Amino acid sequence: MADLFDSDTAQPDRPEPKRPLADRLRPKSLAQVIGQEQVLGAEAPLGVMLASGSLSSLIFWGPPGVGKTTIARLLADETDLHFVQISAIFSGVADLKKVFEAAKIRRQNGRGTLLFVDEVHRFNKAQQDGFLPHMEDGTILLVGATTENPSFELNAALLSRSQVLVLERLSLVDLELMTQRAEQELGRALPLDADARDALQEMADGDGRSLLNLIEQVSAWKVDKPLNRDALATRLMRRAAKFDKSGDEHYNLISALHKSIRGSDPDAALYWLGRMLEGGEDPRFLARRLTMMSTEDIGLADPQANTVCLNAWQTYERLGSPEGELALANAAVYLALAPKSNAVYVGIKAARRLAKQTGSAPPPKHIMNAPTKLMAEQGYGDGYAYDHDAEDGFSGQNYFPDGVKHPLLYQPVERGFERELKRRVDYFAKLRAQRNS
Known part of the structure; x- marks a missing residue:
């Protein structure tokens, strides 16, 4: 009766299944690893460490499928360390204790342990701290692998005891x-x-x-x-491009789009916009960022840029995807080709710094209102010059707190519409100097 349920015992020996191609082609030595010359080359970090016999704990940071596990295993082979592999996804404190205890016994018998931790960023801060004493006393040599930015995902103590090596996607x-x-x-x-x-x-x-x-x-x-x-x-169904809408790639690609627009390259702007849309980015996020770029990097060199972005945003809201995405592409190209100025951006930052320095200094009394008799008696509003009544419609009065020298916060550039604004700034500055001379 048991034979009905135990098919393996009822059948002759079967041939062992063929190993997957990726396993069969796994390199047998570091020299066989394809790519990663920036890490493995003779003058690269690992090459120098191996040549000098001074291998330290490492963090491999890079995308999937670039050789992190393979390199760790080969490092253990080339340094005669016992290789232990765990995954932070499936391992907990109890598993780590067993690994550390076995490594201590192994060390007492004269052999070290290379502990490879895949997805090391999945361990919480307390678990990461648990590695430190065993790294420091030489019980383990830690090699962690992560697809996330170690600066954000690993604690400072672990990073200070490890060297971060960046593995790149294969060309x-x-x-x-x-x-x-x-x-x-x-x-x-x-x-x-x-x-x-x-x-x-x-x-x-x-x-x-x-x-x-x-x-x-x-x-x-x-x-x-x-x-x-x-x-x-x-x-074959084409693989979707790697894009983590909440992680580093999200910020890397929006940075690439922003810098392409700032650099007046419409082709690059369209490429990065397309990459993000293909990766599933929320078009509303892109509309918001394009609008921000219009104020930060174009500013008053082309006041129409902001209107173009707001219209593109509204068009997307009305049409949705995919039709509305074309409006975002129009906005990206317009911004890339618009004259650039960050004069207002720089000016408001300087103004806020000055505001912190001057604290709660009040406006000069001549530009303060006097809605009560007491305030009028205190001199509020005395001496205010109504600009429309002044020659050229400009009084040249001081509008900064008493004791604060008139700063030059807004300095327009000689590009686009700001060329005209610069002419106006210079004109009023000249008039102000004449009125106050």
């Missing part, structure tokens, strides 16, 4: 080399023409593990002739 050159290795392992070329081959690597989006998984799928297809890009796209 198309790296991915082509990985493709060639995969074809050697498979013993055949992929059934793709040159354009489709490029498309496959683009789909991987810098992720080596993803590329190998895609290659494994493609290599199993039975086709009569090499597939082109369109045929490949039909058979």
Whole structure:
């Protein structure tokens, strides 16, 4: 009766399932690792550490699929350290205690431990602090991996005892080399023409593990002739570009959009706007940021810029996606090509600094109202010159607190409409000097 439920005992021995391609192609030494020269090169941090025999605790910061786990494992091999891997997602305090106890015993027997912690940022502050004494007494050499910015996600004590190494997404050159290795392992070329081959690597989006998984799928297809890009796209669903709407990538991409607009590059502005829209960014967030850019970076050099952004925002609210997104693209291009000035932005910051310095200094009495008899007796409003009655409609009176020298807070630039505003500033400054001479 048991045989009905225990199929393994009722069947002859089965062949062991073939290992995934990504596992079969895992490098056997650091020299075989593709990419990451900025970390592994002879003059790079890890190269120097290994050459000098002074490996320290490390934090690998980078996107998925760029070799963080592989490099950690190979580091353990090359330094003769026992390799232990845990994930912060699935491990707790009890698991860490077991790891530390085993590492202490191992150390007493003359061998060190390299503890690799995947997603190390998932540990809370108390758990991160728990590593410190074991790092300091040499029980473990910690190698943490994170896709999040360590400056924000890891506590200062852990960072101070580790060196942060940035691993980069793999380039198309790296991915082509990985493709060639995969074809050697498979013993055949992929059934793709040159354009489709490029498309496959683009789909991987810098992720080596993803590329190998895609290659494994493609290599199993039975086709009569090499597939082109369109045929490949039909058979494979393109991966969405990596974009975390709440993390570092969110701020990196909006920064790229902002700086492209400030740098008057409409093509780059459209590219980064498109990247964010494709990644699922809220168009209302983009509308808000574009409007902010119109006041910070264009300002009065083109007063129309702010109106263009507000109209684009309102257009999006009325049309929604995807039609309304074109209005945001119009605004981004307009801002990129508009004359630039941050004179008002700089001016208000300077004004606020001056306001802090002068504290609660009152306005001069001649520009204060006198709604009561007592205030009039105190001199409120005495001597105020009504500008419309003055020559040229300008009295040149002082409007700053007594004792505060008239500062130059707004300094318009010689660009766009601010060229005209600068002419007006200079005109009134000259008149003021004449009136007060």
